[in-house]
Amino acid sequence: DAMVIQNPRYQVTQFGKPVTLSCSQTLNHNVMYWYQQKSSQAPKLLFHYYDKDFNNEADTPDNFQSRRPNTSFCFLDIRSPGLGDAAMYLCATSVNGREQFFGPGTRLTVL
Amino acid sequence: TQLLEQSPQFLSIQERENLTVYCNSSSVFSSLQWYRQEPGEGPVLLVTVVTGGEVKKLKRLTFQFGDARKDSSLHITAAQPGDTGLYLCAGADDYKLSFGAGTTVTVRA
Numbered sequence: 001d002a003m004v005i006q007n008p009r010y011q012v013t014q015f016g017k018p019v020t021l022s023c024s025q026t027l028n029h030n031v032m033y034w035y036q037q038k039s040s041q042a043p044k045l046l047f048h049y050y051d052k053d054f055n056n057e058a059d060t061p062d063n064f065q066s067r068r069p070n071t072s073f074c075f076l077d078i079r080s081p082g083l084g085d086a087a088m089y090l091c092a093t094s095v096n097g098r099e100q101f102f103g104p105g106t107r108l109t110v111l
Numbered sequence: 112t113q114l115l116e117q118s119p120q121f122l123s124i125q126e127r128e129n130l131t132v133y134c135n136s137s138s139v140f141s142s143l144q145w146y147r148q149e150p151g152e153g154p155v156l157l158v159t160v161v162t163g164g165e166v167k168k169l170k171r172l173t174f175q176f177g178d179a180r181k182d183s184s185l186h187i188t189a190a191q192p193g194d195t196g197l198y199l200c201a202g203a204d205d206y207k208l209s210f211g212a213g214t215t216v217t218v219r220a
Binding site: 004006031040042043045048050096097098099100101102103104105 | 141142144146151152153154155156159197199201203205206207208210211212213215
């Protein structure tokens with residue numbers, strides 16, 4: 001089945017220790033997104049790629065970076081995680097921007 | 112940023128009761144999506160509505176898009192415990208979605 005896969009599902013890191021979350025898709029969608037979601041809140045868009053064109057949201061902290069080496073893969077790098085970065089990180093893909101297909105998420109814990 | 116307001120924020124009902132969730136905006140969207148999210152999982156797309164006045168049915172779920180394409184509602188008939196989750200509406204604009212804050216629905220057996 002075509003799908004969006006996120007690894008790992010759970011990630012524990014220490015304060016200030018860099019961490020990378022990964023996302024892959026078999027849908028062959030040209031748009032990929034990274035969202036941050038905190039408990040009982042709506043997902044908050046961090047950035048998105050339209051093909052290789054990177055689009056950063058104005059309020060995304062500099063601590064967050066992303067890479068998309070090819071159509072199928074996208075990575076979220078958190079350079080120096082703080083306690084406030086503990087959240088669910090969701091990857092999504094889309095072909096038209098309006099119908100987005102989400103992965104299961106990575107739950108990040110910062111100790 | 113276009114804002115979407117959802118109401119109510121929380122809804123707890125007994126099995127087999129009906130419920131309605133509302134999504135309102137002051138802006139016009141080209142389309143509106145409804146998602147359901149279960150704890151620890153990503154949101155799952157339920158429906159997309161595009162045309163003003165459109166009504167779509169998905170088994171016991173009925174979705175309406177307002178004539179002016181600024182508001183939408185989700186109605187669940189005879190709710191079941193499996194309908195429990197966070198319901199999110201989202202409006203599409205230029206390859207991005209603006210999400211409402213969500214409605215947490217709990218259906219008690």
